[in-house]
Amino acid sequence: MTPSAPTNDTAVGVVFFRPSPAQVERIVECFSGRMPVFVYDNGGIPADAVARLDAASVTRLGEGRNDGIAAALNRLCEAAAAKNFARLFLLDQDADTSPETAQALGLALDRLGTASPPPALVGPAPAPNPGHKAPRYPLRPGMAPHGALLPVAFLATSGSLVDLATFQRIGPFREDFFIDAVDLEWCFRAWGQGFSCWMDPATAIPHSVGRGTIRARFLPIAMPDQPPFRMAVYLRNTAFSWRLPHVPVRWKLKQMAYLPAQIGLYWAHHGFEPKLLGRLLRAVANGLRGRLGRPADAPP
Missing domain, CATH: 3.90.550.60 (Spore Coat Polysaccharide Biosynthesis Protein SpsA; Chain A)
Incomplete structure (x- = not known):
C-alpha cells in the first residue's frame, strides 16, 4: 500500500x-x-x-x-x-x-x-x-x-x-x-x-556532497571534492572525534588510516599547493587540540 x-x-x-x-x-x-x-x-x-x-x-x-x-x-x-x-x-x-x-x-x-x-x-x-x-x-x-x-x-x-x-x-x-x-x-x-x-x-x-568526486588512480579510494574550508572543517572535526569516548574504537582506527590518504588525494587533486597542505595539517592539529567553533574563514 x-x-x-x-x-x-x-x-x-x-x-x-x-x-x-x-x-x-x-x-x-x-x-x-x-x-x-x-x-x-x-x-x-x-x-x-x-x-x-x-x-x-x-x-x-x-x-x-x-x-x-x-x-x-x-x-x-x-x-x-x-x-x-x-x-x-x-x-x-x-x-x-x-x-x-x-x-x-x-x-x-x-x-x-x-x-x-x-x-x-x-x-x-x-x-x-x-x-x-x-x-x-x-x-x-x-x-x-x-x-x-x-x-x-x-x-x-x-x-x-x-x-x-x-x-x-x-x-x-x-x-x-x-x-x-x-x-x-x-x-x-x-x-x-x-x-x-x-x-x-x-x-x-x-545526496549531493561537494562539487563532485575525487578518485584515486591506483587505490579504491573516492571522496567528495569540497571547497578547502569544508575539507578543513571535516578534518578538524574527525580528528577531534578521536578524543570522544562514545566514538567506537574501530571507527577511530579506520579514520586514522583513511585520513592521511584523503589529505594526500585532495592535495594532489588541487595541484600540490603548499599552502593548502599546511591548511589541512593545521586543521587536523586543531582537532587534536580541541580547538573547535566557528572557523575564521566560514562563509557569512
Whole structure:
C-alpha cells in the first residue's frame, strides 16, 4: 500500500544556505499545505524567495547569517517540539524527496516501537546521484535487523525522521562542529546513550556532497571534492572525534588510516599547493587540540 500523507504529528525542517529560487520553490510546492514546514535561514535566501515562503505560511527561523548546520538543526528541532510535534523530517535544500517519504519513514519508526535500544531516528538509503559519491552507512555490529530495517552506526541528517522526545534526551547537535561530521557524532552519541539509528532500504533519496568526486588512480579510494574550508572543517572535526569516548574504537582506527590518504588525494587533486597542505595539517592539529567553533574563514 502506497502511503498518501504524513500524520499530523510530523513536521518538515529545512536548512537553507544560499539557495536558488528554484530550490525554495521546490520545497514550497512539495510540502506546503501537506505538512507543516519550518525553515532555517542560514543566509542568502533571495528576497523574492523569502516572500514566497511567507506567502506559503512557512515558519521561518534564523536571521540570515550562517550559523552553521548544527545550530540550524537544533533550532528547527526546538521550534518543532515547542509546537508539540513529535517528529521532524530533516532536509537540506538539495534533498529530492516528498511527503510520501516522510510517511514511509514514519511507518518505519512505528514498527521500531518495540526495538531495543529504542530508536532515535530512521532515514532512507542513499540513492545513486551521478557525479557524486554516495555516502555509506555501516551496520551497527552486534545488532540484528528489525524486519527489513537495518541498524546503522550513523546516517545523514538530511532525509532522516527524528523522534523529538528522544532528541531532547540525547542532546543537541554539536554547534562547535559547525558543519561537517555533525550527524556522525550525534548518532554515535545516541548509541552510546542507549538509543539506536536505523535505515529503511525501502526508501531512498540522493545526496549531493561537494562539487563532485575525487578518485584515486591506483587505490579504491573516492571522496567528495569540497571547497578547502569544508575539507578543513571535516578534518578538524574527525580528528577531534578521536578524543570522544562514545566514538567506537574501530571507527577511530579506520579514520586514522583513511585520513592521511584523503589529505594526500585532495592535495594532489588541487595541484600540490603548499599552502593548502599546511591548511589541512593545521586543521587536523586543531582537532587534536580541541580547538573547535566557528572557523575564521566560514562563509557569512
